[in-house]
Amino acid sequence: MIQRSYYFNDLQSFCTQTLEEILGQIALHTPFSLDQNSRNSFVHEIRLLQSVLKSIPSGSIALEYTIPRIGERIDVVIACAGILYILEFKVGESSYPRHAIDQVVDYALALKYFHQESYQKKIVPLVVCTHAPSKEFQLIMNPDGVYLPILCNDNTLGPNLTKLTNNLCDDEFHFKQWLISPYMPTPTIIEAAQALYRGHGVKEISRSSAGAYNLSLTTKVLNRIIEQSKQYHQKSICFVTGVPGAGKTLVGLNIANERHQYDKQEHAVFLSGNGPLVAVLREALVRDEIKRCKGKITKITSKRKVAAFIQNIHHFRDTYLPPSEQVPAEKVTIFDEAQRAWTKEQTAKFMLKRHVPSWNMSEPEFLISVMDRHQDWAVIICLIGGGQEIHTGEAGLLAWFDALRNHFPHWNVYVSPQISDVEYTQGKTLESLFMGLHLYQEKKLHLSVSLRSFRNEKVSAFVKSLLDENLPIAQQLYSELSLNYPIVITRSLEKAKQWVQNQSRGTERYGLISSSGAKRLRQFGIWVQNDIQAENWFLNDKEDVRSSYFLEETATEFDIQGLEIDWAIVAWDADFRIEKGHFKAYNFKGSSWKIVRKKDAQLYLKNTYRVLLTRARQGFVIFIPKGCDEDLTRHSSFYDGIYYYLKEIGIKELCLSEEQ
Known part of the structure; x- marks a missing residue:
């Protein structure tokens, strides 16, 4: 069985085991050595739990349960009388910090919405601050079956658990089955970027089976096109379309992460002209890496690593402006929100400010020309949001096809049949868009299922x-x-x-x-x-x-x-x-x-x-x-x-x- 907790057992066995036996199992599974403070906290938790749970006739317990893929660990999960209790311990704490309350509620909601065996269960989150004052509680259940958090200390945990168990009886369930239940999250783009950066794939971080399937197939198609271009020394451009929130950016980040391979001379980079997105994702990755590495990496070092993974497209563009004829290190470039690239007129206005006169290329044409400097092979992946052009001078999809048709007809062009929607074509016929191109249609380059709104995909x-x-x-x-x-x-x-x-x-x-x-x-x-x-x-x-x-x-x-x-x-x-x-x-x-x-x-x-x-x-x-x-x-x-x-x-x- 997959080991998702450092320790699990039935309540009777837990209450009769020695402290050393339980600590030994925890130490066996933790990836870090237990320092004295961590050991003291575990000792306090175990002794308190053994004391208060011996009066509860049956049930199961897990210590340090890891929420799959997200990487967070729940201090204690107790299952008894068909109820799931989620406990967050703060040993020695004399108050009830807001972050601790929020943390245990987050755990409860993550299980409720994304953990298959928890979906129909009643879930009660508890914060145990051992030295905090006693708090009365009202038993209030939200419509989804997650109760308002209950605040306990050393003295009130036992009576509260007994009261709750007597009032909230439900159908018993198999705890071992619960432990190995599939976990299918729908992370935010920030959480997804962090998970991908840690090495997870898109299939692992998608709740929706349809969404995970679509993302995996799109990724598979893109990888096949990259390998084919590499093998046959071809230059290819792929247009990935999809509804808002379908995971286009997620696919792009996944490809950039998977093919971030300097040693194979195919370095991939994720490029975005969306300044806030770049800033937020970079900062989120840096904060997450520093937290995970527990001080073993400096912020400067982490920022340098992340900057190679996610770059601002304008910085990339400016590096290759004339008179530079430099060939990019990247063989695979992913352009996020490619529909927002500038028209020829908008680009010319900008270039005047950079003292580059007589500019006559749209931004898509110039970006393709930069990748065309490679002598052997190159792949461009354009992530296109239909109806997402929001600023003067944003060219939309048409400028990419104009550039390919007029200047780069030797490139292979991969699109989905759904690219015919008016949000992409702006009323132009497909015949006029694709005339003279080496065109290949791939159905899986369109993402039709929204992952953002996990409560409803419509x-x-x-x-x-x-x-x-x-x-x-x-x-x-x-x-x-x-x-x-x-x-x-x-x-x-x-x-x-x-x-x-x-x-x-x-x-x-x-x-x-x-x-x-x-x-x-x-x-x-x-x-x-x-x-x-x-x-x-x-x-x-x-x-x-x-x-x-x-x-x-x-x-x-x-x-x-x-x-x-x-x-x-x-x-x-x-x-x-x-x-x-x-x-x-x-x-x-x-x-x-x-x-x-x-x-x-x-x-x-x-x-x-x-x-x-x-x-x-x-x-x-x-x-x-x-x-x-x-x-x-x-x-x-x-x-x-x-x-x-x-x-x-x-x-x-x-x-x-x-x-x-």
Whole structure:
């Protein structure tokens, strides 16, 4: 049997074993030598547990149970009367720290949602701070069967366990089967990057069987194309498409990690023009490595290693600008969010600032030309998000095909048949896109299952129907997903804040997000022109005022694209409003709103809201202010249209009677 805990036994045997026998089993399985402090903590835990559990007639116990793949360890798991008790010990602690409470709740939620044998179980998290004052508790169960955490000390653990066991009888289960149960998580992109960097594969870190299957097949196809290109000295470009949250970035990180092989002269690198994504992932990997290595690696050394794995695409590009003719060390480059690469005009404007005159290439053309410098073989993997272009000058997929058709017809081009969707082609025919190319169709290069919203996989389809003004489909999809994935609307920002705080458990992250064009929400403290530091917003804890938890700093589409949080407040301003039954795009300039007339700018704004509405993993609330008719920049009609449109879809209003 897979050894997932340092020790496990039935309760009777545990209570009769000697301290040395139990400590011996723990020491046998721990990868580290037990220092004196750790040994003293184990001794205290074991003696206390033996004392309080001897009165419980039957059950099982595991010490230091490792949550598969995530790498975290639960101090104690007790199964008795059909109930799972999750214990987090803080030996010698005289208070109940928030981080300890959050930690045990995180463990309970991880088991509930991603551990197969725990899904139907009642789970009770307990924090045992041995020297803390006694706390009364109310036995409150959430709808998913996870109870509110119970706080215990040395004296109250025994009575509390007895009381709980008497009140919460359920069907008994086989603990050995529970110990080896499959664990199928859906990590955030940050957690996934950390797991991949530790050596796990995409199949190991995906909860959804369909999602894991898709990710594995896509990875397999890409590896085959790389090997084929290497063997036959070919140059190939692959376009990986998919719905928001389907795992495109995850696939790219996986390939970069798997093929990060200097010794085989095929060094792969993950490149992104998304500055916040690069900053957040790099900082997350560095923090995780330092934590795991327990001081054996410096932050400078870790940063250097991570920088070779994840790079900013603009730094990569600038290295090879004329007059440089340098050949890249990388044979495999993964371009994340490749649809955001610049047009020829936008690139030329930038190059003028770099004193490179007469520039006549789009960014896709230049990036391909850099990889084309290899004499033998090279592979480019473009991760493409349909409908994700959000800024002036972002070229979309078309510029890549234009560059290939006009300048690099010798490259092999691999696409999925689903690339025909209008979000990718912008209305162009496939014949015009692919004319003259060495084209190969691979179905597995499209990811159709969203992994971000593990509570419901239909969120991206719902958002698409909402933005496409497809009312019947939006109504249908909302009714299907609203039970497992709450979406509500409110006209009170305070109620919205209260809602996300109440929904969040443990360290589930919540935050305030809005369009970068939402410039008339400043009266509510939503100041989108103030830049956030993404690393702090996404990674720092509830004690840090710079973190998303404080709901003081607002992340825009540029900060959050490619990333996610558990619960979101989406603040909707008058930049994208409903007029006469249709969305209209506006831009606030000077002291008034100006209608957006350019088609590409209208598309960017629509895509901005697509990004914002697909960032939450577990649910979101849309805040739409009421407006003020005395203020011509915040007229009620600017906001009422979108409010009533969302109501017509069926989106429920949050605490209508209490709103102000």
